[in-house]
Amino acid sequence: MMQKPLSKEEQEWVEETLEAMSLRELIGQTMQDHAGRLPFKGDDEAALRRYLEQYPVGSFFIGGEVIQKAAGKAEDYRDWAGLLQGISRFPLLFSGDLEFGAGSAVRSLTAFPPLLALAAADDEDLAYEYGKYTALEGRAAGFTWALAPGTDLLLNWMNPVITTRCLGDDAGQAARLSAAVMRGMQEHGLAACAKHFPGDGVDYRDQHIITTVNSLSEEEWFSTYGQVAGEMISQGVMSYMTGHIALPWIEDGAGGAGSGPVPATVSERITTGLLRERLGFDGVVLSDALDMGGFLSWGDYTQRIIDCFNCGTDVLLWPGVRYFAVMEQAVEDGRVSRERLKASVRRILELKARLGVHAACAGGEDTRAQPLLDDKLPPGLDRQVRQFSRELAGRCITLVRNRTGQLPLNPQEVRRVLVIMMNKVTEGRRYERMNLFVEQLKARGLEVDILDEFEPLTTLRQWEQSGVRWDAAFAPYFLPLHGMMNTARPVGEAAKAIWAMQHAETVRPIGISFATPYLLQDIPFLDTLVNAYSLHEDTVELTVKALFGEIPFQGSSPVKAEI
Amino acid sequence: MMQKPLSKEEQEWVEETLEAMSLRELIGQTMQDHAGRLPFKGDDEAALRRYLEQYPVGSFFIGGEVIQKAAGKAEDYRDWAGLLQGISRFPLLFSGDLEFGAGSAVRSLTAFPPLLALAAADDEDLAYEYGKYTALEGRAAGFTWALAPGTDLLLNWMNPVITTRCLGDDAGQAARLSAAVMRGMQEHGLAACAKHFPGDGVDYRDQHIITTVNSLSEEEWFSTYGQVAGEMISQGVMSYMTGHIALPWIEDGAGGAGSGPVPATVSERITTGLLRERLGFDGVVLSDALDMGGFLSWGDYTQRIIDCFNCGTDVLLWPGVRYFAVMEQAVEDGRVSRERLKASVRRILELKARLGVHAACAGGEDTRAQPLLDDKLPPGLDRQVRQFSRELAGRCITLVRNRTGQLPLNPQEVRRVLVIMMNKVTEGRRYERMNLFVEQLKARGLEVDILDEFEPLTTLRQWEQSGVRWDAAFAPYFLPLHGMMNTARPVGEAAKAIWAMQHAETVRPIGISFATPYLLQDIPFLDTLVNAYSLHEDTVELTVKALFGEIPFQGSSPVKAEI
Structure with missing residues (x-):
C-alpha cells in the first residue's frame, strides 16, 4: 500500500489552492523556515504578519531551542503554531526533530529512549507506540510533521552522527521497526519523514x-538501505529527507560542481532517478538543512x-529568505520551470490535505489535536505515554559481555563502589547528566568514590595503596548526539x-x-x-536495577557490538 | 654488516663485570628506571647513593619533564648523569626520547622537524645528519641511548600516535632513511633504538x-615492517624497542592471559622467534614503557x-622498583632462569662496552662527549646543527594540492588575510604555539583577522556582510603528538x-x-x-615564505595524502 488516494474534496482543495497562488506563494510553499531564526521576537504578532506577507513560507521548523518565549512549554508551542495558522493565507505545517518522542523538541513532553534502544527491544508493537505517542503529544503541541523516524543503518561503527539515532545495522529489522514507527505517527495525525x-x-x-x-x-545498497526505503514507501511514508550524502555507484562519471562528491540534495539521479522513479516514492521530498x-x-x-530544487526536491530546509529572490529570478529566466514548481507545490498541498490541516487547523485551533492540561496530555493518556517510555527503557538494556559472570551484582555484598566518569568533560563541556547514574547508586545507600580527573594516571593505584577497596567499579561512557x-x-x-x-x-x-554501542x-x-544507549532518566534508573539483578537484561544488541 | 664484534679487551670487561654482579645487580641491569619518578629530589646526592645501593639499576630514562632542577638546561642533564655515573658501581646508560633531535628532551638543545618531515625531504644525507647531530648534542648532555629512530609505517591514516613520528608509508624509503639516522647516531656515540x-x-x-x-x-608484514627491520638489523642497530602491539599472524591460536591480543612485549613468538631468531637481531631488546x-x-x-622478561626482553622500561622483589622471587622459584638473566645482562654490558661508557664515563666525566659552552655545543658545531635543522625545515614543506593555482600568493596583492585557527583549543587545552603562524604573517605587515571561536557558525558570513574582504584565508591545523x-x-x-x-x-x-598529513x-x-608536519619554529617561518613564493615548496609527500 502506497499513500492512499485523496478524497475528491481534498483533491479539489489542492487544485483550487494551487491555482490561487502567486508565483511568490508557490515558491514559499517549497521553503521550510526556521522559527528560531526570525529577525524579531517570535510572539510579535504584527511583525509576524508583515513577515508572512513578505515571505509566504509553507512550513516552519520549531524545536526546543528555537522559540525563546516557549522555554520548553508545550502550550506555548501550540499557541504559537495557532497564531501563525491564523495569520497565514494558506495552512502551514509545523515540523520538529521529533526523533525520540515529542520530548526531543518540547521539554514538558515525553522524551523516549533513542531509536537504537527501540531496536534493542526489537518489538514491532513498541515501535508502533513509539510513533503513536510521538504523534499524540506532538500534534497537541502544534506539530504536524516529524522529521523522523531515522532509517539509516549503523554499518560503519565509527560513524559519528547516527550512532543511537537509527535502528541498528540489520536492514530487515530496521525496515520492520521504522515502518511501524511511521504508521504509528501517520495514523495519529503526524506526517513522518524517513531520513536520510x-x-x-x-x-x-x-x-x-x-x-x-x-x-x-548498487547491489549492497539495494539489499540494505534500498530494502528499508522500499518498505517505508510501500507502507505509505508521507515524506522523505535527502541527506548531503553521495552515492558513487549512481553518480559514477557524472561529475558536478568541482570534482567533489555529489550530495543527494543536488543529485537528480538520486532524488528523482532512484527515489522518485525507481523506488516509486510519490510523497514530499524535503532536503536536509541547507x-x-x-x-x-x-x-x-x-x-x-x-x-537542489531542480534535482527533485519539493521542500528546501532553511535556505534563508534570499531563497525568494533567487527562485523568482530563476523561474523568470527559465532555469527553474513553473511546471516543476507547481508539481512540488501540489505534493506539498496533498500532504497538507492528508493531514487535514486545511480543514482542522483553519483559524488557528487544531480540532484534531489532543487537548493539553497543565502542559501535558490529559492524565490518562499522559500516563500511558510515560508508562510506554519507561517500559521501553527497561526492555532495551543490553548485556553485551559478561565474561566472568560479574553481573548481576549481589546487593548484599556490594557496599562501596568506584565510578570512573570517563568523560564528564569532553571539549571543555561538562556533562552534568552523567550525575544521574551516580545519584542512582547513592540512592541505594552505596558508598560511591568518583574518579573524574585522570592526571596522574596512577590515582586509582594510589587509592588502593592507601587501603581503599571497592566491591565493584563502573566506567560509564557518554557523548552527546x-x-x-x-x-x-x-x-x-x-x-x-x-x-x-x-x-x-x-x-x-x-x-x-550510554552512547555508542561499540x-x-x-x-x-x-x-x-x-549498553544502555542514552542517559534517558528511566533508562539510567533501570540500568542500575539490572546491574543489581532486580530486573533482567532484556535488550538484544541491534548491532554486532563485538566485532 | 651486523653489529661489529667487540674487541678482546671489551669482551673481557663484559665477562668480568658479569661475574662480579650479585643477583640483585644482574636484575638491576635489566631495568630502566625513570629519572623523573625518584621518590626524592633528583639532586640529593645522599639519597641517590642510598637509592642506587638498594636498587642498582642499569640505566635511566631522562627527559624534558623529568628532572625538575634541570629546567631544560643541557648542563644540568650532563651534570646529573655524571653525578650518578660517579656513584654507581657499574656504568650506567642514560636514555631519552630523542626522536626529533636532542631538543626533543632538552630545551636548550636543537629541536628538529619530526621524522615525517625528514621523509618529505627524502635525502639520505640529511637523514644521516639528523642522527649525527642528535648524537653530538645528546651525548654532550649526558645521553648515551636514544629511544629513536621510529621505524613505524603510517599505513592507517587514522593512526593517532605515530602520525608525524615515523618516516611515512613506504617501506623502502623508511628503511633507507631510518638506517641513515641510526648510523648517524651510532657513529657519534649514541646507541639507537629502532621502535616499535x-x-x-x-x-x-x-x-x-x-x-x-x-x-x-605474514606476507604483508615481511614486505613492509619486516623490510625495515631487516635493514636496521643488517646495518647494525644496537637496540630494538618492542611495543604493546599484537601480531595475529604469528600468535594465531596461541592465546595467552585472557582472550585478548598478545602484545609483543610478552610474546616469545614475536620477541624471540621473529626478532631474535628469524631476523637475527643480536642487540638489546628494550620493552616500551610498562x-x-x-x-x-x-x-x-x-x-x-x-x-615480559621471559619472552626475550633484555631491558624492561619503567617497571618500578617492585621489579627487584618480583624478579628475585622468580629466579629463586625457577620461573625465571639465571642463565636467561645472564644472557640479557651480557647483551646490556656489550652495549655499554660498544658505547665506551665503561671506559669513557668512569668517574663521571664522559671523555667522548663534546663540551658544552653556554649550555650549547661549541659555536661552530652549534651553528652547523642549527643550520641543518633550518635546512630540513625548508626542504620538507609539501604542496599537497593546488587545484586552482592559488599558490604561491602574490605579495603585492595580498594585504589583508583571514586565519581560521582550527583548533587553538582542543580538549580545553590552548595551543599557544599556533600563534607562531600568525606572528609570521603580522611580521610581513599583513592585516590579520582571526577566527578562533565557531559559534555562531555564521560569523564569517556576518563579517562579509559587514563589508570585510580578505585577499587570502588560511586554515592551520595542529594537534600535539x-x-x-x-x-x-x-x-x-x-x-x-x-x-x-x-x-x-x-x-x-x-x-x-602542522600535524597529520591526512x-x-x-x-x-x-x-x-x-603539509608542514609540525609547528617547528623554522618550519612555520619558512612555510609563510613558501606561501608567498619566496622559496619553493620542496617536500614530496611521504604518504598517499590524497586517498
Missing part, C-alpha cells in the same frame, strides 16, 4: 561538517539552491580514562555505554559491558 | 591506551613482568571550524596541516593544502 536518503551510516564523517559518502555498491557543511561546498548560494565531535569514540579525557582505569589492581571496571572497539579489555 | 617492533601504524588506536594490533598478514595501557591489561603485575587524544583527526572545536569556514562566500581557505580525509573540499 540515500542512507547515512557508511561514512566515518558527519554531513553537518562535509559531504559524506555512502560507498556501498546550512550544513555537507551542502555549503556545492557552488555558490544561487547554484546550490537551484541545483549532535555534539559536533566528528567522532563517537572516546577521545581526549575519555581516552586518558581508559589508560588510567587500568592502573587499578584490585578491581576490574564494568563498562556501561565501546569494545576502544576498550576491548572490558570483561563486562552493558 | 613489530610495527605501529596499522591500528586506529594507541598502545598508550590499549594493546593495539598490527593486523597485516605503565602504558597496552601492557596493563596483561594479567597482574607479577605475571606481566615475568612474561602524545596528546592522548586517541585520534589525529579534527574533532570537537576543529570539526566545528570545518563547518564554520564554509559559511564564507568570498574566500576559499588554504589548508595548512587532513584531506576530513576536509576534502580544500582546493589548496600545504
Whole structure:
C-alpha cells in the first residue's frame, strides 16, 4: 500500500489552492523556515504578519531551542503554531526533530529512549507506540510533521552522527521497526519523514561538517538501505529527507560542481532517478538543512539552491529568505520551470490535505489535536505515554559481555563502589547528566568514590595503596548526539580514562555505554559491558536495577557490538 | 654488516663485570628506571647513593619533564648523569626520547622537524645528519641511548600516535632513511633504538591506551615492517624497542592471559622467534614503557613482568622498583632462569662496552662527549646543527594540492588575510604555539583577522556582510603528538571550524596541516593544502615564505595524502 488516494474534496482543495497562488506563494510553499531564526521576537504578532506577507513560507521548523518565549512549554508551542495558522493565507505545517518522542523538541513532553534502544527491544508493537505517542503529544503541541523516524543503518561503527539515532545495522529489522514507527505517527495525525536518503551510516564523517559518502555498491545498497526505503514507501511514508550524502555507484562519471562528491540534495539521479522513479516514492521530498557543511561546498548560494530544487526536491530546509529572490529570478529566466514548481507545490498541498490541516487547523485551533492540561496530555493518556517510555527503557538494556559472570551484582555484598566518569568533560563541556547514574547508586545507600580527573594516571593505584577497596567499579561512557565531535569514540579525557582505569589492581571496571554501542572497539579489555544507549532518566534508573539483578537484561544488541 | 664484534679487551670487561654482579645487580641491569619518578629530589646526592645501593639499576630514562632542577638546561642533564655515573658501581646508560633531535628532551638543545618531515625531504644525507647531530648534542648532555629512530609505517591514516613520528608509508624509503639516522647516531656515540617492533601504524588506536594490533598478514608484514627491520638489523642497530602491539599472524591460536591480543612485549613468538631468531637481531631488546595501557591489561603485575622478561626482553622500561622483589622471587622459584638473566645482562654490558661508557664515563666525566659552552655545543658545531635543522625545515614543506593555482600568493596583492585557527583549543587545552603562524604573517605587515571561536557558525558570513574582504584565508591545523587524544583527526572545536569556514562566500581557505598529513580525509573540499608536519619554529617561518613564493615548496609527500 502506497499513500492512499485523496478524497475528491481534498483533491479539489489542492487544485483550487494551487491555482490561487502567486508565483511568490508557490515558491514559499517549497521553503521550510526556521522559527528560531526570525529577525524579531517570535510572539510579535504584527511583525509576524508583515513577515508572512513578505515571505509566504509553507512550513516552519520549531524545536526546543528555537522559540525563546516557549522555554520548553508545550502550550506555548501550540499557541504559537495557532497564531501563525491564523495569520497565514494558506495552512502551514509545523515540523520538529521529533526523533525520540515529542520530548526531543518540547521539554514538558515525553522524551523516549533513542531509536537504537527501540531496536534493542526489537518489538514491532513498541515501535508502533513509539510513533503513536510521538504523534499524540506532538500534534497537541502544534506539530504536524516529524522529521523522523531515522532509517539509516549503523554499518560503519565509527560513524559519528547516527550512532543511537537509527535502528541498528540489520536492514530487515530496521525496515520492520521504522515502518511501524511511521504508521504509528501517520495514523495519529503526524506526517513522518524517513531520513536520510540515500542512507547515512557508511561514512566515518558527519554531513553537518562535509559531504559524506555512502560507498556501498548498487547491489549492497539495494539489499540494505534500498530494502528499508522500499518498505517505508510501500507502507505509505508521507515524506522523505535527502541527506548531503553521495552515492558513487549512481553518480559514477557524472561529475558536478568541482570534482567533489555529489550530495543527494543536488543529485537528480538520486532524488528523482532512484527515489522518485525507481523506488516509486510519490510523497514530499524535503532536503536536509541547507546550512550544513555537507551542502555549503556545492557552488555558490544561487547554484546550490537551484541545483537542489531542480534535482527533485519539493521542500528546501532553511535556505534563508534570499531563497525568494533567487527562485523568482530563476523561474523568470527559465532555469527553474513553473511546471516543476507547481508539481512540488501540489505534493506539498496533498500532504497538507492528508493531514487535514486545511480543514482542522483553519483559524488557528487544531480540532484534531489532543487537548493539553497543565502542559501535558490529559492524565490518562499522559500516563500511558510515560508508562510506554519507561517500559521501553527497561526492555532495551543490553548485556553485551559478561565474561566472568560479574553481573548481576549481589546487593548484599556490594557496599562501596568506584565510578570512573570517563568523560564528564569532553571539549571543555561538562556533562552534568552523567550525575544521574551516580545519584542512582547513592540512592541505594552505596558508598560511591568518583574518579573524574585522570592526571596522574596512577590515582586509582594510589587509592588502593592507601587501603581503599571497592566491591565493584563502573566506567560509564557518554557523548552527546549532535555534539559536533566528528567522532563517537572516546577521545581526549575519555581516552586518558581508559589508560588510567587500568592502573587499578584490585578491581576490574564494568563498562556501561550510554552512547555508542561499540565501546569494545576502544576498550576491548572490558570483561563486562552493558549498553544502555542514552542517559534517558528511566533508562539510567533501570540500568542500575539490572546491574543489581532486580530486573533482567532484556535488550538484544541491534548491532554486532563485538566485532 | 651486523653489529661489529667487540674487541678482546671489551669482551673481557663484559665477562668480568658479569661475574662480579650479585643477583640483585644482574636484575638491576635489566631495568630502566625513570629519572623523573625518584621518590626524592633528583639532586640529593645522599639519597641517590642510598637509592642506587638498594636498587642498582642499569640505566635511566631522562627527559624534558623529568628532572625538575634541570629546567631544560643541557648542563644540568650532563651534570646529573655524571653525578650518578660517579656513584654507581657499574656504568650506567642514560636514555631519552630523542626522536626529533636532542631538543626533543632538552630545551636548550636543537629541536628538529619530526621524522615525517625528514621523509618529505627524502635525502639520505640529511637523514644521516639528523642522527649525527642528535648524537653530538645528546651525548654532550649526558645521553648515551636514544629511544629513536621510529621505524613505524603510517599505513592507517587514522593512526593517532605515530602520525608525524615515523618516516611515512613506504617501506623502502623508511628503511633507507631510518638506517641513515641510526648510523648517524651510532657513529657519534649514541646507541639507537629502532621502535616499535613489530610495527605501529596499522591500528586506529594507541598502545598508550590499549594493546593495539598490527593486523597485516605474514606476507604483508615481511614486505613492509619486516623490510625495515631487516635493514636496521643488517646495518647494525644496537637496540630494538618492542611495543604493546599484537601480531595475529604469528600468535594465531596461541592465546595467552585472557582472550585478548598478545602484545609483543610478552610474546616469545614475536620477541624471540621473529626478532631474535628469524631476523637475527643480536642487540638489546628494550620493552616500551610498562605503565602504558597496552601492557596493563596483561594479567597482574607479577605475571606481566615475568612474561615480559621471559619472552626475550633484555631491558624492561619503567617497571618500578617492585621489579627487584618480583624478579628475585622468580629466579629463586625457577620461573625465571639465571642463565636467561645472564644472557640479557651480557647483551646490556656489550652495549655499554660498544658505547665506551665503561671506559669513557668512569668517574663521571664522559671523555667522548663534546663540551658544552653556554649550555650549547661549541659555536661552530652549534651553528652547523642549527643550520641543518633550518635546512630540513625548508626542504620538507609539501604542496599537497593546488587545484586552482592559488599558490604561491602574490605579495603585492595580498594585504589583508583571514586565519581560521582550527583548533587553538582542543580538549580545553590552548595551543599557544599556533600563534607562531600568525606572528609570521603580522611580521610581513599583513592585516590579520582571526577566527578562533565557531559559534555562531555564521560569523564569517556576518563579517562579509559587514563589508570585510580578505585577499587570502588560511586554515592551520595542529594537534600535539602524545596528546592522548586517541585520534589525529579534527574533532570537537576543529570539526566545528570545518563547518564554520564554509559559511564564507568570498574566500576559499588554504589548508595548512602542522600535524597529520591526512587532513584531506576530513576536509576534502580544500582546493589548496600545504603539509608542514609540525609547528617547528623554522618550519612555520619558512612555510609563510613558501606561501608567498619566496622559496619553493620542496617536500614530496611521504604518504598517499590524497586517498
